Amino acid sequence: MRVLITGAAGGVGSSIISQLRDTGLEVRATCRRPDPQRWPWLQTFPSDLNQPHTMRQALEGVETVFLYSFAQRDSLPRLVEEMKAAGVEKVIVLSTIDTTRHEPFVEYNKQRHLEVENAIAHSGFNAVCLRPGAFARNAIRFWANQIREHRTVGLPFPESQQAPIADEDIAAVAVRAITTSQLDGEKIVLTGPSSLTMRDQVGLISQAIAEPIGITELSEIEARALYGQVLPPEYLDLLMGQWAFETTEKAVVAPAVHDITGHRPISYLDWAIDHRDAFL
Ligand SMILES: NC(=O)c1ccc[n+]([C@@H]2O[C@H](COP(=O)([O-])OP(=O)(O)OC[C@H]3O[C@@H](n4cnc5c(N)ncnc54)[C@H](OP(=O)(O)O)[C@@H]3O)[C@@H](O)[C@H]2O)c1
Incomplete structure (x- = not known):
């Protein structure tokens, strides 16, 4: 199976890449300025989620995408189209716990991430939404x-x-979502x-x-x-x-990292x- 990790230079993306190394999956990665020396064992592509046409080559033949929620409102529909055209089936969205909160100050962040979650779920992908709280990083x-x-x-x-949650714990749940069907369709709050x-x-x-x-x-x-x-x-x-x-x-302290991975969060x-x- 061919998998694409976006935001590869970020803490969560890079940890997913490391954790997928020995799974036998064919892993590809995108970020805006890739460093080809960093992961000589995988293909990296210079792509920007806000310019969806730059994702086309990286998406060829990809079944599963790990997606940072950085696509903006006007580029989201084209990003979805690119993933559909490539035949992507499953999308794991890096979202936020703010999607579950109701205080007025979270509104900007909540709506920004809900737009991405909804665009993915409503476009017929098998969507898994990871909703972490504050990052330790x-x-x-x-x-x-x-x-x-x-x-x-x-x-x-x-x-x-x-x-606070460590990148490695978010990544471990993402890897479970990528490599099994256990989390298909779920929206999961993750914390330290x-x-x-x-x-x-x-x-x-x-x-x-x-x-x-x-x-x-x-x-x-x-x-x-x-x-x-x-x-x-x-x-x-x-x-x-x-x-x-x-x-x-x-x-909020959520049990999901332990429940899903079997290990206590870091x-x-x-x-x-x-x-x-x-x-x-
Ligand atoms: N920090 C927190 O406490 C927290 C908590 C819950 C959820 N989140 C969410 O997690 C995500 C990552 O947050 P972070 O704090 O890790 O951010 P970050 O370190 O600043 O960014 C991580 C990655 O996102 C990519 N990125 C950033 N801006 C982008 C843009 N305009 N277009 C395309 N890609 C972009 C970067 O990719 P490139 O390599 O291409 O530059 C970078 O590698 C965000 O959606 C954030 O809302 C964060």
Whole structure:
């Protein structure tokens, strides 16, 4: 069976590629700027989901696609057409837990991902929607520079809670969806193993690098200036609303990673130890 992994340079896509290596499947990968040296054992194609014609060659003869939800509203129908024309049968969509939430601040992200989920499901593909909560990897994007440079993290809401999930666990579920029919048609919420405040998360990173890390409480204006350096404005609004809200309750902890893969999701400490070099 020929499988196409989009977003190959991203954390989830690259982990799926590694986990598929010894399955005997014929794996192809797309990203906007592929590095052919990275995976000499598979075919990589320079393709952009927002320019669906650039996907055509990669899609030839592909039965199953792992799809990042980056296709925008006006390119989605053409992306669907390209996959249909190529004879794709199954599509695993990387979506978000926000599709299950009702607070007004998630609306932008929720609708963006629901459009992709619905376009796939309503076009007759066998659709599997993976709906992860916060990625553990966000700590690298949000905090690694601050930790490397000052051994401190600025937080507007230190008691905000998430259940961060490792890319490898999302990828393990995706691999199950690719290689079996067990998850066909399902929409699956995926989280890490426990609800942790941001203060806890920083503490676990500190433990992983064996160095103290301070926390500076920021006003929302200060936080917007700091996090605006690594986030587009639409996500900045979403995250400020979400982080404030998440101080009021524990994060959802879903059993799906364990139920589907048979292993406990990777703990935040183990994740931080595996990625300690990013913070040093
Ligand atoms: N971060 C979270 O906490 C979180 C939680 C739940 C769901 N998600 C969802 O998971 C997905 C990935 O998030 P992420 O934080 O991992 O993002 P990311 O690291 O910034 O992006 C991952 C991959 O997506 C591709 N990509 C990004 N922008 C693109 C565009 N405009 N057109 C085509 N491809 C694009 C990139 O592919 P190239 O290699 O081609 O550049 C990249 O390899 C998003 O849909 C996000 O909403 C994220």
